[in-house]
Amino acid sequence: MTVTRPARLAGAALCAALVLTAAVWILKDLAALGSPADLAWYWAGDRFFLARGRAATSLVDPVLLVASAAAAVAALRSRHAASALAATGAATLALRLPGLWAPGSGALVTALLELALATGLVLVAAVGRRPAATPYEPLPGRPRTGAAVAAGVLLAVAAAVAAGWELYWASRLPLEATAARFTGGRSVVKAALAPPPGWLAAVLAALYAAAAASALARARHTRAFGLLAGALLAAHGLGGTAGAVRYEVLAHLADLPAVHRADVLTSLFELLAGVAVLVLLAGRGAPAAAPAPYPPAGVPPPPPPHPRPPGW
Known part of the structure; x- marks a missing residue:
């Protein structure tokens, strides 16, 4: 198409x-x-x-x-x-x-x-x-098997991590605060155009999961969805990692409470995984199958088979 x-x-x-x-x-x-x-x-x-x-x-x-x-x-x-x-x-x-x-x-x-x-x-x-206008029109190539599988695994893990954090906060926060994470409100501090944090996490988890499924299946649309998912994953991880570097949290990572340590490690994973997905899917895909050659000019089509099959 x-x-x-x-x-x-x-x-x-x-x-x-x-x-x-x-x-x-x-x-x-x-x-x-x-x-x-x-x-x-x-x-x-x-x-x-x-x-x-x-x-x-x-x-x-x-x-x-x-x-x-x-x-x-x-x-x-x-x-x-x-x-x-x-x-x-x-x-x-x-x-x-x-x-x-x-x-x-x-x-x-x-x-x-x-x-x-x-x-x-x-x-x-x-x-x-x-x-396609003709049977000889080339199709978009599929990603290479190794790169597609590696990117799919990274995106699947990222989807599970994003969903796991939302489940954790849902179990720790009151119901009103959990709902506000998805609907916004005065209790949620965010930029005016930014989606609420819970809504953002749900959208990102769904996007990562969809991109992971297409990558593991080596679908032709893997490149577009995978690169977008990788960019959002890297950007989300970059924000958390930059804050940890600015306040020298990485130097005292072992002294942090378990939840804060897991949050910093999640940001590092998202940054590295997002960059890896971008590199894996930005490369050249697998070569497409060669289209059927045009018949030489002036050559008649081959004769029908003999005996002819039923319904020929």
């Missing part, structure tokens, strides 16, 4: 609109905080030293910006961009949905706009596909 040229152009335009929306908010936060370093530390979760303002974006925003830009380039360059458009649209839909009930008109308008753009991406990826 390939994507028609009008659908590819429409998908690229929708991705460009997503990039522009994210860029406007990031530039607005840079103006409010005054320093890219301060904004980067805010994204990493360190908000205590900031006194000049409060950012509306989170680590999710730059990752979605890069994913949207990459999907736009893929749509313009490749006839097999359906998986990239679908992955970007589905992730944006899932991560922006809580913005519908977030306080603040700016977050609501942004959520409505990005949800509409993401829905358009998914529809373009589904409706804009067409069968």
Whole structure:
């Protein structure tokens, strides 16, 4: 299956609109905080030293910006961009949905706009596909077996870890606090555009699990979903690891309580696993099977078999 040229152009335009929306908010936060370093530390979760303002974006925003830009380039360059458009649209839909009930008109308008753009991406990826024009048209390659299995195992472990942490907090927190982790509210401290922490963990666990299943099956869409999952996994781990390095937690890791030690080790695993998934799936895939050769010009087709089978 390939994507028609009008659908590819429409998908690229929708991705460009997503990039522009994210860029406007990031530039607005840079103006409010005054320093890219301060904004980067805010994204990493360190908000205590900031006194000049409060950012509306989170680590999710730059990752979605890069994913949207990459999907736009893929749509313009490749006839097999359906998986990239679908992955970007589905992730944006899932991560922006809580913005519908977030306080603040700016977050609501942004959520409505990005949800509409993401829905358009998914529809373009589904409706804009067409069968190959000829049996000789090449298909997108599958990932190599070793790289796909390794990436699938790492993503499956990451999905289990994310789900395990949410189960742990659900068992430790009151029911109201657990619900607030998924729905947001005044008791949850987060950036205006950021999804609630429980919702984010659930979406990431689902994305990691889906990408792991496609990688282990060596599906043709593994590259798009796996790279997006790897980018989010690495970004999530980078935030926690950066905070641990800033406050020299790694040097006193053995002295920390078990829960805090496990949290730091989880961030390190997510960072390393995310980078490994990106490296494994960014490489060249397995060579596609060679299409059937064209018959030489002027050569008649081969004669029918004799005796002819029933129904020939």
